[in-house]
Amino acid sequence: MPGVTVDEERRKVFDEFARARMPELLRFGxxxxxxxxxxxxxxxxxxxxxxxxxxxVENQGDPEGYVRRIMVNRNISIWRRHRRETLVLExxxxxxxxxxxxxxxxxxxxxxxxxxxxxxxxxRTVIVLRYYEDQSEAQIAALMGxxxxxxxxxxxxxxxxxxxxxxxxxxxxxxxxxxxxxR
Amino acid sequence: MSQQPPxxxxxxxxxxxxRDRNLGVPVxxxxxxxxxxxxxRRQQRRSAGAVxxxxxxxxxxxxxIGLNAGGGHGSNVAAKLRTxxxxxFVSGTGFPxxxxxxxxxxxxxxxxxxxxxxxxxSAVPTVAPTAPTATPYPRAGSAVPADFTPISVTAVNDKxxxxxxxQQCGNVVCTAIVNTTDAGAHFAELAAPxxxxxxxxxxxxPVFNLRFADGDNGWAYGDALWTTADGGATWAxxxxxxxSVKDLEAARNPGAxxxxxxxxxxxxxxxGYELWQAPYATGSGTGSWEQVDLGTDPPGGTxxxxxxxxxxxxxxxxxxxxxxHIYVASVGVATxxxxxxxxxxxxxxxxxxxxxxxxxxxxxxVSTDGGATWHAATTPSQITLGVVGGIDATTAxxxxxxxxxxxxxxxxxxxxxxxxxxxxxxxxGFTDAKVGYALSQAPNRLWRTTDGGATWSVVxx
Numbered sequence: 001m002p003g004v005t006v007d008e009e010r011r012k013v014f015d016e017f018a019r020a021r022m023p024e025l026l027r028f029g030x031x032x033x034x035x036x037x038x039x040x041x042x043x044x045x046x047x048x049x050x051x052x053x054x055x056x057v058e059n060q061g062d063p064e065g066y067v068r069r070i071m072v073n074r075n076i077s078i079w080r081r082h083r084r085e086t087l088v089l090e091x092x093x094x095x096x097x098x099x100x101x102x103x104x105x106x107x108x109x110x111x112x113x114x115x116x117x118x119x120x121x122x123x124r125t126v127i128v129l130r131y132y133e134d135q136s137e138a139q140i141a142a143l144m145g146x147x148x149x150x151x152x153x154x155x156x157x158x159x160x161x162x163x164x165x166x167x168x169x170x171x172x173x174x175x176x177x178x179x180x181x182x183r
Numbered sequence: 184m185s186q187q188p189p190x191x192x193x194x195x196x197x198x199x200x201x202r203d204r205n206l207g208v209p210v211x212x213x214x215x216x217x218x219x220x221x222x223x224r225r226q227q228r229r230s231a232g233a234v235x236x237x238x239x240x241x242x243x244x245x246x247x248i249g250l251n252a253g254g255g256h257g258s259n260v261a262a263k264l265r266t267x268x269x270x271x272f273v274s275g276t277g278f279p280x281x282x283x284x285x286x287x288x289x290x291x292x293x294x295x296x297x298x299x300x301x302x303x304x305s306a307v308p309t310v311a312p313t314a315p316t317a318t319p320y321p322r323a324g325s326a327v328p329a330d331f332t333p334i335s336v337t338a339v340n341d342k343x344x345x346x347x348x349x350q351q352c353g354n355v356v357c358t359a360i361v362n363t364t365d366a367g368a369h370f371a372e373l374a375a376p377x378x379x380x381x382x383x384x385x386x387x388x389p390v391f392n393l394r395f396a397d398g399d400n401g402w403a404y405g406d407a408l409w410t411t412a413d414g415g416a417t418w419a420x421x422x423x424x425x426x427s428v429k430d431l432e433a434a435r436n437p438g439a440x441x442x443x444x445x446x447x448x449x450x451x452x453x454x455g456y457e458l459w460q461a462p463y464a465t466g467s468g469t470g471s472w473e474q475v476d477l478g479t480d481p482p483g484g485t486x487x488x489x490x491x492x493x494x495x496x497x498x499x500x501x502x503x504x505x506x507x508h509i510y511v512a513s514v515g516v517a518t519x520x521x522x523x524x525x526x527x528x529x530x531x532x533x534x535x536x537x538x539x540x541x542x543x544x545x546x547x548x549v550s551t552d553g554g555a556t557w558h559a560a561t562t563p564s565q566i567t568l569g570v571v572g573g574i575d576a577t578t579a580x581x582x583x584x585x586x587x588x589x590x591x592x593x594x595x596x597x598x599x600x601x602x603x604x605x606x607x608x609x610x611x612g613f614t615d616a617k618v619g620y621a622l623s624q625a626p627n628r629l630w631r632t633t634d635g636g637a638t639w640s641v642v643x644x
Binding site for chain 1 (some may be wrong): 190192194197198200201207208210211214215217218219221222225226273486501504505526
């Protein structure tokens with residue numbers, strides 16, 4: 001591997017780590033970005049950076065935490081570059097077909113998932129770290145390089161927006177899909 | 184572990200979304216190989232950067248010695264260096280010599296990034312020329328390379344527009360700006376701000392977007408704010424307003440050769456957003472920036488979106504309580520606030536002829552009275568809208584999935600014809616009733632329509 005300062009043995013360890021953790025990292029990336037394609041790009045970017053710093057990362061003892069920190073911060077940076085991006089996964093025809101085939105609760109989940117994806121990136125990141133990663137506010141603050149107060153306010157605003165949107169969705173949609181939404 | 188209070192029902196539902204939703208992404212069989220290849224490229228870029236950096240240090244030291252040796256003629260020496268012409272390169276790298284940064288107003292020459300525009304007195308604070316860096320930048324007037332990748336587009340009429348993007352400069356990716364005055368038949372490379380388009384580290388102040396108000400006055404913004412008063416021949420880093428510029432729009436005052444630039448700023452400290460304004464004029468550049476009073480409930484929630492029509496700015500933003508407002512600001516007039524029609528999809532906000540458009544959940548929504556009242560256009564049902572580009576009071580183009588759809592308040596939606604599938608659109612905007620532009624990502628492409636959004640073609644550079 002010309003030009004890469006990772007010796008053969010370390011590379012094997014890195015490869016094992018990457019192979020083992022990639023599925024979960026991709027899942028985490030999907031939650032962060034809202035897109036499976038963006039998740040793949042984000043994970044590749046983070047693992048490339050990790051590979052180059054592998055000797056140091058390995059010595060620190062938490063390589064997965066290192067990768068996730070890169071993913072969180074790179075995702076916010078990338079979003080700032082493409083601030084007008086809206087991730088849309090399905091065309092209407094597909095949405096109609098799926099809605100007809102699946103039970104109503106899944107439709108409600110999709111609505112909430114869409115609203116999570118529409119959150120500003122920092123708020124979405126806080127929500128993902130708190131409700132997907134089950135991290136404390138202090139852990140989230142450390143990961144994002146911000147204060148606990150900022151994390152609290154971001155989480156509060158995101159939750160308020162999600163609750164209100166869920167209530168609006170429920171009110172506008174009517175019927176059985178309103179149960180359990182927006183309470 | 185979490186020390187949060189117990190979840191309520193909605194929070195449990197949130198966890199269920201993350202748990203039950205099929206978030207799994209298949210691992211590509213060659214993923215590891217691509218990671219290795221990507222790491223190799225990064226390492227090679229770092230090595231090349233280190234070489235160029237070392238050359239820059241040597242050149243700076245040599246330059247300093249030369250200046251000192253010149254005694255009282257130091258400025259003349261510097262002038263000679265700056266006007267040495269674009270042909271000098273660091274041997275072997277293909278990068279422009281960092282100290283040889285020619286200054287010229289004529290096409291075909293490289294422009295210094297640090298040469299200040301000529302602002303009105305007491306307007307833009309003086310920006311001292313900064314030390315040229317080793318980062319290579321495209322030469323103004325040169326042909327646009329095939330790998331030019333568009334990021335942001337801005338147009339002043341149906342034929343003249345500028346595109347901010349990136350291209351390969353030797354072994355590194357550099358920021359570039361191209362311009363056309365014949366609707367895209369020909370593009371010319373302009374000087375670009377010496378700023379990256381991505382965050383490299385904590386000290387990076389990248390620019391992500393570009394706006395031109397006329398043929399002279401333009402702004403490249405992001406974590407930094409660069410201005411030009413000469414059509415992009417030279418750029419100055421104003422560093423004002425302090426903070427990240429989230430949105431910037433400008434428009435001429437009706438019937439005048441001057442206008443107002445408006446900027447949404449996220450201050451370096453704090454969570455909220457501010458609106459700033461500055462006058463600009465042909466020949467004198469951008470004046471001093473002043474913060475606009477947005478009343479007792481200033482933006483503090485979702486990321487704001489800004490549009491400008493004539494001398495009035497319209498800001499769609501949530502306040503600290505996440506209540507969405509339309510803030511209407513004009514120079515010298517107290518800000519008016521209206522209730523927003525909804526929490527817009529990703530803060531999308533667009534100006535059409537005599538109209539403002541936004542994308543509420545499931546419907547493109549228009550106001551024809553400056554944001555006071557809103558009503559929905561007929562949009563395909565059961566869809567999640569993406570970006571929206573307003574055309575006029577009755578018509579807009581919206582993004583749904585990988586498609587574009589022309590929607591109307593008076594007729595049925597019509598799916599546009601686009602020359603490529605699988606586009607992920609991130610921006611839509613029109614300069615008149617016929618000509619519009621769209622940006623898509625992965626891959627990044629610029630699209631253009633000349634028939635009101637019915638058909639779209641990829642712009643080649």
